[in-house]
Amino acid sequence: MLSFPTCKINLGLRITEKRTDGFHNLQSCFYPVGWGDVLDIVPSDTFDFSNSGLPIPGNATDNLCARAYELLRRDFDVPPVQIHLHKIIPIGAGLGGGSADAAFTLKALNERFSLGLSIAQLEDYARLLGSDCAFFIQNRPLYCTEKGDVFSEIAVDLTGYYILLVYPNLAISTAEAYAGVKPHQPEQALLDQLQAPITSWRNTIHNDFEDSLFPKYPILRQIKDQLYKIGAVYTSMSGSGSTVYGIFNAPIVTPNQFQNYNVWQGKLM
Numbered sequence: 001m002l003s004f005p006t007c008k009i010n011l012g013l014r015i016t017e018k019r020t021d022g023f024h025n026l027q028s029c030f031y032p033v034g035w036g037d038v039l040d041i042v043p044s045d046t047f048d049f050s051n052s053g054l055p056i057p058g059n060a061t062d063n064l065c066a067r068a069y070e071l072l073r074r075d076f077d078v079p080p081v082q083i084h085l086h087k088i089i090p091i092g093a094g095l096g097g098g099s100a101d102a103a104f105t106l107k108a109l110n111e112r113f114s115l116g117l118s119i120a121q122l123e124d125y126a127r128l129l130g131s132d133c134a135f136f137i138q139n140r141p142l143y144c145t146e147k148g149d150v151f152s153e154i155a156v157d158l159t160g161y162y163i164l165l166v167y168p169n170l171a172i173s174t175a176e177a178y179a180g181v182k183p184h185q186p187e188q189a190l191l192d193q194l195q196a197p198i199t200s201w202r203n204t205i206h207n208d209f210e211d212s213l214f215p216k217y218p219i220l221r222q223i224k225d226q227l228y229k230i231g232a233v234y235t236s237m238s239g240s241g242s243t244v245y246g247i248f249n250a251p252i253v254t255p256n257q258f259q260n261y262n263v264w265q266g267k268l269m
């Protein structure tokens, strides 16, 4: 059974407080983007995980696809499967690619073996695999709070805009990014700021990780400045980085400066 796990960007990201469990509460809007991996799951005599495309750090049993399978196998009579993942979404990129693979594995197993799990139940399993994993169960624009795994509706529709994602071949681990943030309560809730027209976002919508990561990795600000220079309506780093995205009114020619980077352009839905 083939499926195509796609990634997300963060429209604004506020880290509001450190929790007693060591994680952080946040406010963000997660928005799906079409840059995606290819995931194939077929029944087999024994369990096997293989991958191609971009190399994935860690061994096969640690892969989030294998962990998602193992999680369901503990509670359900799921037969052995062969999982093949062709990795395209850059890693350590702030795009949630690994979480998407895990969530799409849960959804594929639920469908292929008729497990009868509801969306809420799939989200509960996904939460056990990573903070941003549950988002990919519904995989539609959602306002996220707490660890990034509690959702509410938001009227943000970027349908028809174009997006250019620039991954500067720099992997930033999520733990490294969180280690540099100073949590604080925003003066205005991100939810309200996102209701204003996208043309106002440049002055209002902020990713808190930029404050510590831009001084550490100056290339990130250079990409952001360049995206505004070539006409982006709004640009930001996504999540814990290092991908920087620009949102445009129309398709653009990718600038030469980005030719050695991993870039993707597409239409937002």
Ligand SMILES: C[C@@](CO)(OP(=O)(O)O)[C@H](O)COP(=O)(O)OP(=O)(O)OC[C@H]1O[C@@H](n2ccc(N)nc2=O)[C@H](O)[C@@H]1O
Residues within 6 Å of the ligand: 010, 022, 023, 024, 025, 026, 028, 093, 094, 095, 096, 097, 099, 129, 130, 131, 132, 133, 146, 147, 148, 174, 175, 178, 238, 239, 240, 241
């Ligand atoms: C930053 C965000 C924002 O969208 O995404 P990415 O940019 O990495 O995709 C998420 O919060 C990342 O979620 P995810 O990548 O699933 O993180 P997890 O595996 O759960 O946690 C990795 C580490 O990040 C820190 N962490 C994560 C989430 C959170 N709300 N508070 C934290 O402090 C913890 O140190 C944790 O050990």
Ligand SMILES: Nc1ncnc2c1ncn2[C@@H]1O[C@H](COP(=O)(O)OP(=O)(O)O)[C@@H](O)[C@H]1O
Residues within 6 Å of the ligand: 056, 057, 058, 062, 063, 064, 065, 085, 090, 091, 092, 093, 094, 095, 096, 097, 098, 099, 101, 102, 172, 173, 174, 240, 241
């Ligand atoms: N299927 C997978 N794809 C990507 N990373 C994976 C996967 N399974 C496990 N990982 C681990 O998760 C880490 C970060 O995942 P990724 O989702 O790419 O980062 P980010 O949260 O920055 O988007 C990787 O360094 C890797 O060790």
